[in-house]
Amino acid sequence: MKTILHKSDSRGDANHGWLHSKHSFSFANYYNPERMNFGALRVLNDDKVSGGMGFGTHPHKNMEIISIPLSGDLEHQDSMGNTTVIREGDIQVMSAGTGVQHSEYNKNKDEEVAFLQIWVIPHTQNVTPRYDQITLNKADRKNKLQQILSPNQNDAGVWIYQDAWFNLTDLDAGKTVNYTMNKAENGLYIFVLEGSVKINEQQLDRRDALGIIDATELEISALEDAYVLLMEVPMDLA
Template sequence: MKTIFHQADTRGDANHGWLHSKHSFSFANYYNPERMNFGVLRVLNDDKVSGGMGFGTHPHQNMEIISIPLSGDLEHKDSMGNTTVIKEGDIQVMSAGTGVQHSEYNKNKDEEVRFLQIWVIPNQQNVEPRYDQITLNKADRKNKLQQVLSPNKEDDGVWIYQDAWFNMVDLDAGKAVTYDFNKKDNGLYIFVLEGSVTAAEQKLGRRDGLGVYDTASVELTAAENASVLLMEVPMRLG
């Protein structure tokens, strides 16, 4: 088993006033040659957007873009004709493919919106752009893994053009779960949303990240009540 630990306070920090973003991997003005990606997991941004503010229309191409709201309401508009609002408990995916433009704004004027912006490098280039979002049943992750993303259209959660699986879990203090890899050459990036856990003999606190690979499974044990996002991704690019 091999691991790479990313402590929360070592992330890139970009504060634009209306937007405060923490970057687990190199992004925009934050560049760290040792923090470019974890396999095909290219971007993990922890964003806070002030009331009524947001990202104006901008383009994307050949990237799988996943948004997971943590609080508040995020309004999405895109060149495919979608106008939607995503909120805590939802997950959104956009396959940019041959090219798409979109905007994201905090729908509320009086409260911030917090969400994770995740980019995964796809295994197919120049696909037809697509959009999807679903509402998850948070009760299904109580002390057990809830799959929220996979490569398979018929599976639970949204799907993307990559051999990647995302799960979420809410663990009570003292509870444990074991994550079994779907593909032996994949790695697992563990991101603690709240609380603290131990995984691969590493203690992880709020917003800490841990990449684990060269293993078939990983056990997580909660030191206190914890919410965790687990992202299994191929380690090889291309």
């Protein structure tokens, strides 16, 4: 098993006033040749947007774009005709495919919105753009794994054009979950949203991440109450 440790304070830091973003991988003005991606996981941005502010209409193409709100209300509009609001407990996915334009704004004037913006490189190019959004049951992740994304339309969570699986878990201190890889050749990128966990004697604290390659199963133990996102993605993009 090989591991790659990304401490919280090693991420790129972009503060634009209305937007404060932490970049796990190279993005916009943050460039680190050693932090371009983790396999098919290309972008993991930890974004906070001030009240009433947001991202104006902009294009995307051939990328799977996933948004996971952490607090507040984020309003989405796109060229497919969707106008929606996503909130904590939701997950949103957009397959950009042949091309789509969208905007994202903090719906509220008096409070911040925080969300994760995640990009996954798809295995199929130039698909018809699509949009989906669901509300997750938080109880389904209490001291267990909750699948929130997969390649399969009929599975729990949303789906994307890639052999990727995302899970959330909300662990009480002292509790443990075991993760088994869906595909042996995939890698697993674990991002601690809150709290502290231990994985194979490696302690991860809030916003730390650990990439794991060449593993079939691993154990995650909560050193204190912890909220964790697990992203299994292909490592070979050929």
